Amino acid sequence: MTNEKRIYLSPPHIGEKELHYVHEAFATNWIAPLGPNVDEFERELADKVSARGALALSSGTAAIHQALRLAGIGRGDTVFVSTLTFIASVNPVLYEGAEPVFIDCDFETWNMSPQALERALIAARRENRLPKAVIVVNLYGQSADMDPIVDLCERFGVLIIEDAAESLGATYKGRASGTIGAYGIYSFNGNKIITTSGGGMLVSGNVDALAKARYWSTQARDPALHYEHSEVGYNYRLSNVLAGIGRGQLELLEERVNARRAVFSRYEQVFRDVEGFTFMPEAAYGRSTRWLTALTVNPRIAGVTATELIKALAAENIEARPVWKPMHLQPLLRKYDYFPHTEQFSVSDQLFRQGICLPSGSSMSQQEQERVIACISYEMETRRATHESA
Numbered sequence: 001m002t003n004e005k006r007i008y009l010s011p012p013h014i015g016e017k018e019l020h021y022v023h024e025a026f027a028t029n030w031i032a033p034l035g036p037n038v039d040e041f042e043r044e045l046a047d048k049v050s051a052r053g054a055l056a057l058s059s060g061t062a063a064i065h066q067a068l069r070l071a072g073i074g075r076g077d078t079v080f081v082s083t084l085t086f087i088a089s090v091n092p093v094l095y096e097g098a099e100p101v102f103i104d105c106d107f108e109t110w111n112m113s114p115q116a117l118e119r120a121l122i123a124a125r126r127e128n129r130l131p132k133a134v135i136v137v138n139l140y141g142q143s144a145d146m147d148p149i150v151d152l153c154e155r156f157g158v159l160i161i162e163d164a165a166e167s168l169g170a171t172y173k174g175r176a177s178g179t180i181g182a183y184g185i186y187s188f189n190g191n192k193i194i195t196t197s198g199g200g201m202l203v204s205g206n207v208d209a210l211a212k213a214r215y216w217s218t219q220a221r222d223p224a225l226h227y228e229h230s231e232v233g234y235n236y237r238l239s240n241v242l243a244g245i246g247r248g249q250l251e252l253l254e255e256r257v258n259a260r261r262a263v264f265s266r267y268e269q270v271f272r273d274v275e276g277f278t279f280m281p282e283a284a285y286g287r288s289t290r291w292l293t294a295l296t297v298n299p300r301i302a303g304v305t306a307t308e309l310i311k312a313l314a315a316e317n318i319e320a321r322p323v324w325k326p327m328h329l330q331p332l333l334r335k336y337d338y339f340p341h342t343e344q345f346s347v348s349d350q351l352f353r354q355g356i357c358l359p360s361g362s363s364m365s366q367q368e369q370e371r372v373i374a375c376i377s378y379e380m381e382t383r384r385a386t387h388e389s390a
């Protein structure tokens, strides 16, 4: 084990600007789940992505939960969800007692496969079980190919929720990722593009819906002097202190995205000619945030597996991870239906088997990145040498 400093996959990147807003919250005693930072953070974020409105919440997961409530999801309903994602995309579906059905991705985008979605919709209509909503995940900072997905959902009358937790700052045909579906959500968890330590945002063009979610997420307090309640509510609002961090972070969103993209390009420049390495493609329709640099390693061609590389990096105190384990493979979720890209082939299974995410933080120095690159190069060379001498 090395005693060099640990390099994390995606650590928070905090500067000086955030403190100004946090100090303001302290100085004015706005230490509450509401206050001027919350209002301004909502306005500034809505402006940034050109959404009509935004609602600041305690997490991205809470934002997905509120979007599902707004879509009227309840017990017995079906919700389609991208399979290649983090569990947070699915948990709120289970909170509401609804049934998820998982949809595969394609190799071109690593995001929801329109052809798998179409097969799933046709099958659902045949069984009279059309979903009320589709949760489209924009993976690792790249928007899904929304046009064909929107067309299909319009044809079948299904509402779209965009899980843009990883893609704040990305675009699809010039529009901000997260603003194309009826509802979009962002996350400000510590590992995301920008962070409030923990937090989330729900955006929509439907301001009445946002007002409803605002009411639910503040314990559903009816307007009255006493405490009056006629609906189930949640304690889901973002604190005014944390919203202050968010305001400072948001000012630097472009810089953060550029830094992550630069990290990706450096990896790609060094490794693009390595046979058996395939970087996650950037689709021509938009700009990815490259939240994480992800690639697949074909062991038969590269002579090394993704897992072996992750272990070699760990021995150098460097954090790398497999690509998300698809939801249809999770013990919790195995009983639900799954529609692979083609009837014969599941793309997400292969991306999971061969995928690796490299350290991608916007604060990672060039020197740190060189440590990651050197470790991978060394591992490849050693394996090749051993192979040749055998």
Ligand SMILES: *Cc1c(COP(=O)(O)O)cnc(C)c1O
Pocket (backbone or CB within 6 Å): 058, 059, 060, 061, 062, 085, 086, 088, 089, 137, 163, 165, 166, 186, 187, 188, 189, 198, 199, 200
């Ligand atoms: C991080 C993440 C979430 C959840 O966000 P939290 O703020 O941690 O609740 C949801 N979906 C995806 C794809 C994520 O990466």
